[in-house]
Amino acid sequence: MSASPLTPFSVDTTDRDAVTHTVQIALGDRSYDICIGAGAIYDSASWQQLPKAQTALIVTNTTVGPLYADALKQAISETYTHVHVLSLPDGEAYKDWQHLQLIFDLLLGNQADRKTVLFALGGGVIGDMTGFAAACYMRGVPFIQVPTTLLSQVDSSVGGKTAVNHPAGKNMIGAFYQPERVICDLAVLSTLPPREVSAGLAEVIKYGPIADLSFLAWLDEHMAALRAGDTALLAHAVKRSCEIKAWVVSQDERESGIRAILNFGHTFGHAIEAGLGFGTWLHGEAVGCGMVMAAHLSHRLGLVDLPFVERLTAIIERAGLPTKGPILSDDSGLSSAELYLSHMRVDKKAQAGAIRFVLINDNGSAQVGVADDALVCEVIEACCAI
Ligand code: NAD
Ligand code: GLY
Numbered sequence: 001m002s003a004s005p006l007t008p009f010s011v012d013t014t015d016r017d018a019v020t021h022t023v024q025i026a027l028g029d030r031s032y033d034i035c036i037g038a039g040a041i042y043d044s045a046s047w048q049q050l051p052k053a054q055t056a057l058i059v060t061n062t063t064v065g066p067l068y069a070d071a072l073k074q075a076i077s078e079t080y081t082h083v084h085v086l087s088l089p090d091g092e093a094y095k096d097w098q099h100l101q102l103i104f105d106l107l108l109g110n111q112a113d114r115k116t117v118l119f120a121l122g123g124g125v126i127g128d129m130t131g132f133a134a135a136c137y138m139r140g141v142p143f144i145q146v147p148t149t150l151l152s153q154v155d156s157s158v159g160g161k162t163a164v165n166h167p168a169g170k171n172m173i174g175a176f177y178q179p180e181r182v183i184c185d186l187a188v189l190s191t192l193p194p195r196e197v198s199a200g201l202a203e204v205i206k207y208g209p210i211a212d213l214s215f216l217a218w219l220d221e222h223m224a225a226l227r228a229g230d231t232a233l234l235a236h237a238v239k240r241s242c243e244i245k246a247w248v249v250s251q252d253e254r255e256s257g258i259r260a261i262l263n264f265g266h267t268f269g270h271a272i273e274a275g276l277g278f279g280t281w282l283h284g285e286a287v288g289c290g291m292v293m294a295a296h297l298s299h300r301l302g303l304v305d306l307p308f309v310e311r312l313t314a315i316i317e318r319a320g321l322p323t324k325g326p327i328l329s330d331d332s333g334l335s336s337a338e339l340y341l342s343h344m345r346v347d348k349k350a351q352a353g354a355i356r357f358v359l360i361n362d363n364g365s366a367q368v369g370v371a372d373d374a375l376v377c378e379v380i381e382a383c384c385a386i
Pocket of ligand 1: 090091158
């Protein structure tokens with residue numbers, strides 16, 4: 001990689017090459033590359049052969065924009081005559097129709113045509129919203145993901161799920177729409193709060209039990225250094241996560257089968273997020289704890305032995321994530337476990353009211369299955385903080 005003088009941190013050329021990787025998502029004529037590197041935003045190599053257009057729009061937020069929007073704007077200004085920047089308020093609460101509309105307002109207010117290219121500079125909230133805006137504007141314009149959280153680098157920027165929330169449910173309005181490319185700059189993770197790093201690690205850990213036990217063992221060995229921000233180790237974690245996600249998405253882009261395994265821990269996690277109120281626990285925190293619950297359910301169904309569940313739980317804990325679920329309560333009179341069940345019934349995987357869980361096997365694979373409510377309640381009670 002060729003470093004530009006803008007690069008704001010020091011990684012020598014040898015190290016830079018060692019942390020540079022490309023992973024391809026194979027989807028026929030919608031295939032694209034995930035480019036991973038330290039300083040990738042500042043590297044002119046990242047921005048070769050961009051889609052041709054007069055106008056580009058960088059969508060970011062009020063936290064990430066001040067840190068990185070100028071660098072991205074400068075990097076792409078050689079290609080685009082007009083580069084606009086839209087800074088949305090920061091937070092899941094703004095991932096809604098009203099703030100999506102601001103993207104369309106800016107595009108239409110500047111006579112942006114159907115070749116206009118959108119750049120999503122931020123975490124999963126900005127990536128999901130920008131992708132959905134790109135899918136809709138003039139029936140579809142190109143977009144590029146520049147994910148700036150660990151979670152978005154290993155999961156949300158890859159695979160084409162785009163959405164905004166509706167008051168009735170998270171990510172309920174959206175589209176499958178693939179980006180043209182994904183640029184993962186490991187250097188931007190240095191400004192990420194530690195709690196967000198841990199949340200991203202939940203989505204990294206998930207790939208181990210569902211697809212690659214040797215990766216899980218590697219994470220076990222290197223967890224402390226990953227949390228401390230070791231660039232070479234983070235590069236491997238992002239690369240391996242993206243490879244596994246690419247393998248799954250390439251087989252099942254629209255989640256009619258195997259893609260559902262990427263939701264390991266998410267069914268219980270969704271109940272935690274919804275039951276506590278979205279934003280109380282971070283998505284990755286809820287997924288981490290949800291993986292513990294889903295692993296215990298898999299054990300109770302005879303799919304995996306208890307020492308494996310305990311080892312997975314210890315790794316999740318060392319990632320800085322909660323492993324005991326919260327007690328849920330409201331004024332309905334339902335018990336905490338019953339409230340978990342009621343939230344899980346509105347999960348997108350549920351069919352005709354039946355909750356479908358991602359269950360793990362002991363050979364590094366996963367499957368979707370159902371379980372009796374009574375057994376699920378027992379697992380929840382055993383896994384919750386008393
Ligand atoms: P986020 O986008 O809210 O980012 C987390 C926080 O980190 C925000 O405050 C953000 O401003 C800040 N931030 C981002 N990059 C930073 C940086 N480099 N330095 C300092 N601060 C930075 O949250 P997230 O965890 O990235 O994404 C969660 C969202 O992703 C949810 O809306 C979820 O539904 C979605 N998601 C989508 C998919 C998918 O497949 N599309 C998968 C998983 C999650
Ligand atoms: N994050 C799950 C998926 O992309 O399918």
